[in-house]
Amino acid sequence: MSSTETAVAAVPRPGDPELAELVAEVAADAARRRAAGGTEPPNRAIAAITRLRLGAVRVPTADGGPGWSVTELFGLLIDLAEADPDVPHILRVHYGFVEELYRLPRTERKSAWLPEVLAGKLIGGALTELGTHNVGDYTYDSTLTPAPGGYRLDGRKFYSTGARYGDYVRVTANAPEIGVLSAIVPVDRPGVEHIDDWDGIGQRHTSSGTTVFTDVAVAETETLPFRDPRSPDRPRQAFPQLYLHAIAAGILRSVAADAAELVRSRVRNFVFANTEEPRHDPQLLAVIGELDAAAFAAESIVLSAAAAQDLSFAAARSRGVDPDLEAESARRAAQAKIAIEEFALRAAGRVFDVGGASATRAAAGLDRHWRNLRTLFSHNPAAYKARALGDLLVNGQPLPLAGHF
Template structure:
């Protein structure tokens, strides 16, 4: 069934349905085991492997490079569909798609060629940016030191989402003088240890725990020539979270619709001989579905702003202005999408009975996952940035960093 026929609205391009058709059977397989994996804490190694085999991780590469030539709106629409299947998997691939954008926007032809080949070979990249130590905001305790023509990496990262499933880790560090450096570190290099110690109540299968680097030897070709991120990085990474929320909303809407249709028991004070005929219950289902629809539409609109920024940058023009507008568009979407999905994943229980809270149905995972995603990069600061832009014309912050004051 096409996205249009399912009532979620037309896709972002004329060719979207053909693109999505190749991945939907994989999404269906992933969704089929999502509840069982959540209950058993089974990490999605196989599921990410299926996506690799299908070429999902190469979406943004040109066809002649082993990819699909997907636009950013097409990528984000597919991330919504993947999140409908399992938002843990989307989050586990977030760093990989961000690294891909970094590569596509790099000013170094050598870096682009090297990583185009690796990504085209379906190698993937996880995250090694955030720390929970005593480093000040904007700095890192993770250090790269010159060592006989190579580099020696030492440090500790947390929120290393997706690294346990990946071939490489994108690591942000600094040298002994405090200058920023970025390295691509092989996951299986001696001295690399990844620990699945993420214990959040939601997004629990993303392997967002600790990575430890002890005297890891890094070749100079694995140091990114320019440590700066791509122009629309802030907007991109946050929009992945919003796409994930939109997919959670769709999954919740589908689940509550199915359970209402199957429900045999009714209340004596209800309005129909079956739950599916009760107008008040239909209203609840409609509200949940409407929230999911709106969230998806907002994500796709914001993705257009990212595509404009990418096009400007690839044309060799200064992208700062376009990136600033993309930041605002995504920032002003954050609270709206978050509220829609958090409300929907709570409201859905009003259409069902007490049996809906049984753990085997997995309905609680929708709220847990949404609440966890919504806690990344606090939305209160997003709202403030939008207000400052609207009132004073102030540009939004280009990066969000966490550390000691």
């Protein structure tokens, strides 16, 4: 781990003007990149986030951070997602890593990473592999082979979210006679290769492609133990699941704003419409109102579910993982997913109801909202979660102890 001095300027607190300026900067850069063809990644946005050290917002004030709550973090994620949904997605693994550092038991090895977080350094992830193992069973083909002073890492990962934008990449791999370990290594270490081959229909610049590790040196101090989330005394993984729906809430804000601008800027209407000017057409205004309400509903649901995360995370930091609070936060995150997804996708399609055929032009880019939402929602299947919620309500069957809950 490199030694890095903490910057003098304080990490912003909720409501600080730097945050509004950042969001505006991210939105302007996203619009510029879309106008230029949409192939350029959001490097400027990540540089600005690094400069403000926003990866440290959840660090307590006692440790030199601003001590944001989970709910406050989710509010920022929604703002950033409205500006550019790729940007908060890039940070998803990083924020989960910070929570792990503070979860009891605290150890020297975990605490050693806090100066890096406070300095603004970002950690991407290289966890999932393409293969025959069931999703979420925490079985990996990647290996950490013992070597003098540590290990040698070999493997091929897919869905390497944020990896190419970070300073470090976190990798999970099998270690002989130990089981699964996490390794955190610099992204530019010899043997680390990121292949930008993510070709999903949405969230195109999240660095969710392949990362290859070939005989990468890993020091013993760069590893952390891995505890299977399916163990009853381990934290559930509701946070990264709800995180995706914070991004969705921000996207729905963009849907409503883009639809409003589309109606406001139109100069002609259909001959059989209610008014000459689209901006005064009651039918079109009703659609805009429905989209605005959908954005409000999604944000309200996400922030309500995030409040349950605040309780479970506070317990994990102060007295250890509380299974009841973890179960409740998992239930709220699953409810949020089921509640939001159908109306969000419908809203992303309805934007075309107020624009006519010209709204479908590629230059308008309005299809990006549906594609981004569909990609986010496909991270785990809604049908299984709906069934699990029903089984809980009818039969009292607990939600599965699995990483996707």
